[in-house]
Amino acid sequence: MSRKIILWGSVAVLCIYIGIALAAPLIAPLGPTAITGKPLQPPDNRHIFGTNNIGQDIFAQLVYGSRITLLFGFFSALFSVLISTGIGIVIGYYGGLVDEIVCRAIDIFMPIPMFPLLIVLTTFFSPGVIEVSLLMGILGSVYGIRIIRTQVLSLARTNFVEGARAIGASDFQIMYRHILPNVMPIVMVKFVSASQHLLVMGVGLSFIGLWDTSTIDWGTMIQNAYSQGGIALGLWWWILPPGIAVIGISLALAMIGYSFEEKFNPRVEVNRI
Amino acid sequence: MGLIRISGLRVAFSTCSEEIRAVDAVDLDIRSGDSLSLIGESGCGKTVMGMAIMGLLPKNAMISGSIRYGDQEILSAPDRTMQQIRGKEIAMISQNSANALDPVMTIGDQIAEPLLIHRLLPTTEARSETLRLLSALGFDEPETAAGRYPHEFSGGMRERILIALALICNPRLIIADEPTAGLDAQVKSQILRLIKKQIASNRTLFLITHDMGTASFLSTRIAVMYAGELVEAGPTKEVLAMPRHPYTQGLLASLPSAGLHPIPGMSPAPAHLPKGCRFCARCPSATDRCSTLHPPLKETSNTRQVRCFLYD
Numbered sequence: 001m002s003r004k005i006i007l008w009g010s011v012a013v014l015c016i017y018i019g020i021a022l023a024a025p026l027i028a029p030l031g032p033t034a035i036t037g038k039p040l041q042p043p044d045n046r047h048i049f050g051t052n053n054i055g056q057d058i059f060a061q062l063v064y065g066s067r068i069t070l071l072f073g074f075f076s077a078l079f080s081v082l083i084s085t086g087i088g089i090v091i092g093y094y095g096g097l098v099d100e101i102v103c104r105a106i107d108i109f110m111p112i113p114m115f116p117l118l119i120v121l122t123t124f125f126s127p128g129v130i131e132v133s134l135l136m137g138i139l140g141s142v143y144g145i146r147i148i149r150t151q152v153l154s155l156a157r158t159n160f161v162e163g164a165r166a167i168g169a170s171d172f173q174i175m176y177r178h179i180l181p182n183v184m185p186i187v188m189v190k191f192v193s194a195s196q197h198l199l200v201m202g203v204g205l206s207f208i209g210l211w212d213t214s215t216i217d218w219g220t221m222i223q224n225a226y227s228q229g230g231i232a233l234g235l236w237w238w239i240l241p242p243g244i245a246v247i248g249i250s251l252a253l254a255m256i257g258y259s260f261e262e263k264f265n266p267r268v269e270v271n272r273i
Numbered sequence: 274m275g276l277i278r279i280s281g282l283r284v285a286f287s288t289c290s291e292e293i294r295a296v297d298a299v300d301l302d303i304r305s306g307d308s309l310s311l312i313g314e315s316g317c318g319k320t321v322m323g324m325a326i327m328g329l330l331p332k333n334a335m336i337s338g339s340i341r342y343g344d345q346e347i348l349s350a351p352d353r354t355m356q357q358i359r360g361k362e363i364a365m366i367s368q369n370s371a372n373a374l375d376p377v378m379t380i381g382d383q384i385a386e387p388l389l390i391h392r393l394l395p396t397t398e399a400r401s402e403t404l405r406l407l408s409a410l411g412f413d414e415p416e417t418a419a420g421r422y423p424h425e426f427s428g429g430m431r432e433r434i435l436i437a438l439a440l441i442c443n444p445r446l447i448i449a450d451e452p453t454a455g456l457d458a459q460v461k462s463q464i465l466r467l468i469k470k471q472i473a474s475n476r477t478l479f480l481i482t483h484d485m486g487t488a489s490f491l492s493t494r495i496a497v498m499y500a501g502e503l504v505e506a507g508p509t510k511e512v513l514a515m516p517r518h519p520y521t522q523g524l525l526a527s528l529p530s531a532g533l534h535p536i537p538g539m540s541p542a543p544a545h546l547p548k549g550c551r552f553c554a555r556c557p558s559a560t561d562r563c564s565t566l567h568p569p570l571k572e573t574s575n576t577r578q579v580r581c582f583l584y585d
Contacts, residue, residue, distance in 0.1 A: 160375045163367050166327055167360030167387040167438065177386070181377045 003259055010255040017249050021066040028060035032216045036060075043237050050237035053228045061216050062241050068217035070249070072133050073199025079137020080144060080198065081191045087141070088148025089175050089183065093156045102145070109142050115201065122210040132211050136198050144190050151183050185264035192260055196253035203246050218242035275341075276446055276477050277303040277326060282338035282348070284321050284330060291544040295321045297501040298338075300570070303446065308478040310488035310509070312524070313498035314540060319481045322498075323448045326479070327365055328355040360387040364439040366449040366468075369432045369456065374423035380434050381407075381419025387442045406437050410467065429460035433467065440471060447472050450481045465490055485528055489513055497521050500540050500551040503570060507577035517579040519556045550582070558583060 020027060030036055033056060041051040049058040091099040114136075121135055155161060156179065164174045205211065206219025213220055225231065225238040284296040296318040303309050313319045324330045326340060328347060340348040347358065359365075364387075367373050375383060381403055388399040400419075407415035410433045423431060432452065439447050452468060453461040465487060472478050473491050482488055488495055489509055496506040497520065505518040516522045523536035538555040541547055547554065549564040556563065562582055570580045 159367060159370055159373045162329065163365075163373060163435075163438070164375075164386075165329055165359070166365040166367065167390060167442075168356045168358070169360075169386070169390055170356055173390060178375050178378070182375070184377075 003262065006255050007259040010252040010259075013248060013252040014256065017066060017070060017245075017252070020063055021070050024063045024067060028057065028063045030057065030060060032056065032061040032064035034060070040235060040238075049241045050235075052224065052238055053230075058221075058238060058241060061221055062218070062245060065217040065221055065242065066245065068129060068215055069199065069203060069219070069246075072129055072202040072217070073195045073249075073253075075130065076133035076136040076140065076198040076202065077191050077195030079134050080140035080194045081187055083138060084141035084144025084148055084190065085180070085183065085187050088145045089152050089179055091145075092149040092152025093171070093175055093179060095153075095156075099149070103149075106142055106146060109139075114139050115204070118201075118205060119208070119210060122205070127211060129211055129215060132205065133198075133202070136201065140194055140198055144194070147186060147190065148183055151186060152179055155179050155182050185260075189257060189260045189264055192253060193257035196250055196257060199253070200246065200250050218246050275302040276305040276307075276343070277301075277479070278339075278341040279303075279322075279326075280339050280341075282322070282325060282340060283336070284318070284325055285335045286331075286333060287335065288544075293543045294501050294546060295334075295543060296325065297546075299498075299501075299503055301496060301503065301506070303477060303479050305445075305477055307494055308473045308480065308492040309494045309496060310480045310482060310492035311496050311498055312482060312485065312488050314483055316543070317498045317540065318501040318543075319483075319498050320450055323365070323450050323479070323481050326446075326448060327359060327363060328352070329359075357391075360444070361391045361393070361442045362444055363446045363448065364442065364444040366435050366439045366447060366452050368451045368454050369428060369435060373435060374431060376423055379420050379422055380426070383423075384419075384434065384437045384441055387438065391442060393442060402441065403437075406441060410437050410440075410471070427460075428456055429464060432456065432460075432464050436464075436467065436471065444476075446477045446479060448479045448481070451483070452480075453484075453487060485513075485524060497524070500546060501543060502551065502580065503578070504552065504580045505578065506570075507574075511577060517573060517577070517584060518552075518581050519558055519583075520552050523555075550580075 035055040036057045037047055037051045037055050039051060039053050039055045041047055043050045047057050047059065049062065052058055052061070087102065091102050117139065118136065122132060125131065127135070161174055161178055164178050169177070203217070203219040206215075206217055207223045209223060213223070221242040222239060225235065230238040279299060279301040282296055282299045283294070286293045286295060299322065311319045311322060321330065325336065325348065328350065330336060336348060338348065339346060342358065342363070347355065374380065381400065384406065385399040385403045388394045388402065389396065394402060403419060404415040407418055412418045412433070423434070426434065436452075449468065453464050456464060468478075469491055478491065480488065480491055492509050494507065495509045495512045497504050497512075497518065499520050505512065505516070505521045512521065513525070516525055520536070525531055526534040527536060536555055541551055541554070547564070549566055550556070550559070550568050553559045553563040560582070566582075568580050568582050570578050571584060572578050573584050
């Protein structure tokens with residue numbers, strides 16, 4: 001299969017997800033919390049994905065749940081990319097002591113696994129969705145800082161940066177007008193891949209109940225089904241829809257990320273697929 | 274009148290074990306309206322001189338002496354002051370290389386950038402000024418050219434863009450560091466004619482080159498640099514007609530038109546400069562005195578200076 005088909009297919013899938021999240025009130029007018037039927041109904045004409053243990057429509061929950069899950073992935077990736085781009089450009093451009101300190105701090109942070117660290121931090125702060133996404137953005141930016149810094153290190157020594165200095169540009173103008181546009185392709189790739197793995201991690205976090213469990217997203221839906229015995233009783237329509245939804249978005253984002261990386265990073269082998 | 278007065282300029286770089294004296298006690302005036310060429314072989318410190326005037330020496334450089342621009346000392350000026358001067362008062366045509374221009378910015382935007390940085394013109398007028406300059410520099414369709422990216426241009430066209438970038442703010446002094454490096458002979462002569470027409474005829478030019486032909490075509494005065502110090506200076510015509518320093522004589526004899534006679538030996542390592550004359554080891558007319566005593570730069574006439582014991 002050609003790369004183009006995979007890329008555009010993935011973009012289409014992503015657009016469908018975003019469209020569903022935006023149009024949630026139109027698609028499921030009764031809302032995710034309304035009790036619309038008998039408990040634990042298998043799929044039928046009225047409830048295409050059946051109902052859960054208190055009679056809420058699983059399709060409506062899935063549609064509304066996409067809002068939190070997608071927003072979470074988007075915001076944590078955004079925070080992560082903003083932080084890593086900002087810090088990476090500044091330390092790569094100036095170098096020196098601050099660069100050294102940040103790099104050593106990253107060396108210390110890198111081997112600490114992110115998921116357990118997040119569990120520890122969230123139990124201390126008992127935060128909401130936005131706070132957790134900010135926290136994940138900060139933790140997820142660690143790798144990005146390194147990648148951006150390395151690029152900036154070589155860019156800051158190119159002739160056109162020297163030339164920009166020779167026309168009287170200040171450090172800020174050089175970083176903003178010349179270095180940022182030159183690292184933008186990498187930032188885009190980082191944004192897509194970060195939103196993929198942070199989104200999946202967010203579903204995991206909400207599955208183990210690290211933020212307000214009354215919000216409805218795909219993680220809490222799976223958690224509900226799991227804790228109410230959905231798996232033991234074989235109630236597949238309760239578990240599968242949010243699970244497949246996560247797999248779908250994650251695959252789509254991963255494929256977009258790979259295509260971007262192949263496009264922007266000449267060192268990546270093109271013949272992967 | 275001296276637009277730039279360099280006096281006693283020393284620039285050294287220290288590596289872990291030794292000190293490299295790139296520029297050593299250089300005095301040089303660039304007069305308003307002059308075209309001055311600084312000639313020397315690779316590594317003699319000529320690029321460092323240009324960087325020193327621009328205030329763009331690397332942070333590890335150890336600098337002493339003075340560079341005055343008008344009545345302002347610019348060698349020790351804070352970066353903020355230099356940002357006001359760079360591009361607007363003193364501009365630079367950098368060496369042409371593949372990454373001399375920002376690859377992700379259209380050339381129209383890049384040429385207009387100095388105007389916007391120095392707040393000389395609003396955006397729309399900066400754009401029309403850019404187009405005017407592009408057509409003056411030989412771009413047939415300035416509108417289309419301004420929307421293109423650097424990689425879409427040939428080496429000669431990129432050099433024109435670099436010249437535009439230096440000219441756009443109408444600076445008083447232009448420093449050109451090897452402006453024709455890497456261009457073939459045909460394009461090189463076009464570019465030199467362009468520089469002569471646009472710069473050398475009505476502005477102050479400080480040309481840094483290793484090429485006697487370029488220097489004689491563009492400049493009214495020549496300063497020859499060897500191993501970090503000036504060895505000869507004077508009006509171009511006089512120096513070319515009657516070179517005094519053996520090094521200048523050697524340079525002229527090494528030109529293809531003079532029969533390609535190379536100067537034997539190598540220039541001394543800047544970390545281990547000889548005690549006496551720095552050219553002593555390669556000099557055909559060296560005497561015992563040359564290897565022990567360091568000759569001073571002496572005036573031999575009103576206009577000419579030379580650093581050699583032959584003219585005592």
